[in-house]
Amino acid sequence: MKTRLLAAAAALLVATPALAQPIPAPVQKRIDRILKRTPLIDGHNDVPEQIRENWKMSVEGLASGSDKRQPNPMMTDMARLHEGRVGGQFWSVYIDASVHGDEAIRQTLEQIDIVTRLVKAYPNDLELASTAADFERIHRKGKIASVMGVEGGHQMGGSMAALRQFYRLGARYMTLTHFATNDWADSATDDPKYGGLSPFGVEVVKEMNRIGMLVDLAHVSPDTMKDAIEASKAPVIFSHSNARALEDHPRNVPDDVLALLPANGGVVMVNFYTGYLSEPFRQWNAMRAGEEAKLKSLFTGQPDKRTAAMDAWDKANPPPKAEIGIIADHIEHIAKVAGDDHVGLGGDLDGIPYDQSPPGMNSVSGYPLLFAELIRRGWSDKDLAKLAGGNILRVLRRAEEVSASMKDVPPSLATLPAPAPAKPE
The missing domain is CATH 1.20.5 (Single alpha-helices involved in coiled-coils or other helix-helix interfaces)
Incomplete structure (x- = not known):
């Protein structure tokens, strides 16, 4: 959708049909200046899941908001990505947590194929990225740098080789669990088995460090968070999580974990789902x-x-x-506890109910609204640039440095322990 002038105040205000309220023109100009220098990078978008579950794997029809995909309205298309000033996107290659083993690997490859076809279908809008430098280069071309995130450790099927191949195909993070505890890590939304990471889980984190894949703690239990931060040489991320002190959902990050991020260097990328924002x-x-x-x-x-x-x-x-200010509240709480260097954006768009996010934030066009709110609260250009993409770019660069420092470490051949024999009845 094209930005249009409001007839009542054409000289002072700009707005778009997708946004809930107009943004003063000087504020929009300031936002554009910041996001021209620093790409706005979102940590989690579930378009590939929608394509798989609702559109028979087809990547067509995502050029603009006029390409309606009913009965499920999409939060993402190419026109609105540009409208929202998005410069980089982690596309989630999610599969259900109930799928395991070789079948999980196959389905993950199908999700990776969706993203590669998506990027190929929209060459004027999207381009695959591999490194932090790629994000910046692609952003300067006016395109959205695209990488993938594997949303659950079950997706590697217990195979370090599969993990390495996911990275080779473009995945730059893996969430250690999803909604269920898996074979080696406790989930935030399931009963614990290991009190955090199992010994194999620690080896997974080390192998992710070695190959340069970010360790994502968005869905894991607090004990898993702490174990992973202790085990990781590189900064961790929370690709789409909020502050548990403000909303006591187990998916959110407790303050004692936020306090560990300055030493680790990690980033919490704030989610737009009302269910994780509002108590x-x-x-x-x-x-x-x-x-x-x-x-x-x-x-x-x-x-x-x-x-x-x-x-x-x-x-x-x-x-x-819930109004847009509640997202800003979570951002400010994380910045207060962990520091301005440790917060980012991970909207979870197209992975959350269409009507369960603050007004204007159920679309990739809505990011300027959030920046306008933070500007109203007195945020500086420097801190807004960190939030937009500066912090996650720093994390990516550091992960690349850690990987380079481990170039002489051989690939892990660790395997899951054999299951215990069934007890006789």
């Missing part, structure tokens, strides 16, 4: 889930009654609203 919304979500479970028990075999009762509950209990 009132989290409580509402739990109440709704409880009501749904109750109605399922009360009206077993009576789907019409269940639906009617749930609709009535929803009408009587609308979800709490």
Whole structure:
């Protein structure tokens, strides 16, 4: 979508149909100046998941917002990426956490293929990147530098060789777990098995350091966070997480972990999902889930009654609203505890419900709104540039340096321990 002038204040304000409110022209000019020098790099976008699950692997129809993909509205297309001043994107090559072994490797390769086809389909907009220098070079050309993130350690199927090949094909981070604890690391949203990382999990982190792949702790338990930070020679990232002190969701990062980031050098990239931003919304979500479970028990075999009762509950209990300032609150909390060098952006767009993010932030066109809010709060150009992409570029460069320093370390041949034999019945 093209930026248009508001008729009521054409000389002073600019806005786009996708944005919830106009941005004063001098503020927009300042944002553009910052993001021309430093690429805005988002840590997590789930377009590949949408393409796989809803569009039969097709990468067509993502040129602009006029290419409607119903019934599921997309948060991302090429026109809105440019509108949002996005300069770099980590595309998530996610598969479900219930898939394991060789099948997980196959499905991950299919997701990687989606991203490579996506980039090829839009050569005027996207270009594959491998290094921090590539991000800057591609951004100077006016394109969006594109890399991949593997969203779960289960996706390597227990194979160090698969991990190395994911890197060779363009993956630059791997999230150690997703929603479920896997064979070697505890998830934030599942029962623990190892109290953090298993010995094999520690070897995975070391191998990621060796090849230059970022260690992503977005979905892991606090103990796994601490174990990975201790094991890693390179900075870690949280590709799409928020501050647990502000919203007590297990997906978020506790303050005692934030306090470890200055020594490690890592970055928390803030998520735009209301469920990870707002404590009132989290409580509402739990109440709704409880009501749904109750109605399922009360009206077993009576789907019409269940639906009617749930609709009535929803009408009587609308979800709490969250405004854009709540994203800024999480950014500022992380910056306060960990420091301005340790915060970034990872919206999780196209991986979260379309209607469950603050107004204007359910699209890749919305980043200028967030920058305008931070400018209103007094943020400097220097700190805004760090938030946009400076911090993650520093992390990428440091990971490259660590990898270079380990060039004489042989590839890991570690394997998962054989499962214990089943007990006789």
